[in-house]
Amino acid sequence: MIRANPIKRPTRIREAWGDQLFLAGVYLFLLLIFVFVAYPLIFVISSSLSSPLAVSSGRVWLWPVDFSLRGYQVALSNPQIITGYANSLYYTFFGTLISVLATVLVAYPLSRRTLFGRSAIMLFITFTLIFSGGLIPTYLVVKELGMLDTRWALIIPQAVAAWQVIIARTFFQVTIPDELAEAAALDGCSDLRFLWSVVLPLSKPILAVLVLMYAVGQWNAYFDALLYLKSAELQPLQLVLRSILILNTTTSGSMEASAMVERQQMADLLKYSLIVVGSLPVLLIYPFAQRYFVRGMLIGSIKG
């Protein structure tokens, strides 16, 4: 005979009435935030996929009206945009490469307790977060080095970010125990080889964070280009976007008067398409990096 045990009987724990109300409030709040953030994004994308007339007469609210790809056609046939895109890819690729390399090479030694003068060097780096010489003095250094109006000016002056060094160092400190390095050294493994074949494979999350941070920073930067570059053929995409989107200057040849109206409509649509085109590379990589990203941020910022 089986006797039901009143204690072990699975009972549904009902949440208190107040808790349910509260939870409903939480969902509502999140929903509001979601709409607040998502609406502008959806609006821009929808506009970029609409016809020139629909955009310039303000008929787009939420979804594309008179679906068309005209905006993208015009955007991608503009030589300025193409040059800017190529330049930005160049700066982002080489800039990120140099930045990540330099950051890892300084952050790893700093994570080892055996390094001589470790805390002094850390202080030396951290201090730059607190105090800076300012815009003009930095500009003069770049000028003295002869980097003005060269591609170097966008890659070198912002190459290493102190914050990134700190995050990477903390990560190495937590994940790579000193004993591991000692064991490798006993086995006759050189520091560089240890870094390459042990540390790096174990540090994918932090590498992902570094690559993403530096690449996004480099792709999105416009200020250094504004400061240091004059030649049009060196300009990154963001400066090209700035002149079209914000200063409203388009390089248009002579046009018939009848085409003026159409051109104005086109200009409105073009802005939306350019916004999408300009943000696409970055928005494409972040979901892939997300997996590592959150984990890397987590470990890296524990003792931040």
Add this chain to the structure above:
Amino acid sequence: MLPALLYFIIFRYIPMANAVLAFKDYNVVAGIWGSPWAGFKHFDLFFSNPVFWTLLQNTLGLSLYALIVGFPIPIMLAICLNEVGSGFFKRTVQMITYAPYFISTVVMVSMIMLLLSPRLGVFNLGLQALGLEPINFLGRPNLFPSIYVWSGVWQNSGYAAIVYLAALSGVDPMLYEAAKVDGASRIQKIFNIDLPGIMPVAVILLILSVGSLLAIGFEKVYLLQNPLNLGSSEIIATYVYKIGLLNANFSFATAVGLFNSVINMILLVLVNAYVKRVSDMSLW
């Protein structure tokens, strides 16, 4: 290791030494070190300039506003996300809310301009649909701070929430178990477990943001500026850029920039010392 250290010396420490320019009259031929000394002339000029108070007020006003609004929202977002478990809803909200962080300043500003445009902006179409007059949002100096701050909230809250979510995931699960046994409500759990759990992170971030009150981002403000809103949008950083590089008044601009850096450092040290005394937490 050497390349990075060289980098910090050349691009961070030499500029600090170059800041001595603030006390000199810059002469292109003589260079920084050969230029004649000018003492505190440039600082005096700056402090006695009527623009000084406007700049200080705008800069402080913008960053205090941004701090007061921008600091609690990511915490609220993180706590709410933490409450709803880990389903599809949470992932979607999180994914969307931190997407704007990756949008560039240029694109961000042009989105603001498009959405607020007097002719075609969504806000004004909405106003017109309600039978109201369209507003030239970016042309009104009194609206500028709100535009700046709320667009910042839009762009950064989701990203900032990640750090707090990370802190929340580090809270000992035993505490929640105990609270459950004691019959604590959700709100009680938030106030007694969640908030104390993220306090250390929150305090550190607060110290850092107070320390950079005057170091408000140049990039976005500069792009949002127009002659109509300049009264409330001219801040120290944009002023330095205009005076220094557009007008080539190097020494004066360096003095203004140095003033900015020094005040920031003092603020940071003061706030850190204060927090250390009351809560035993500190940056260093």
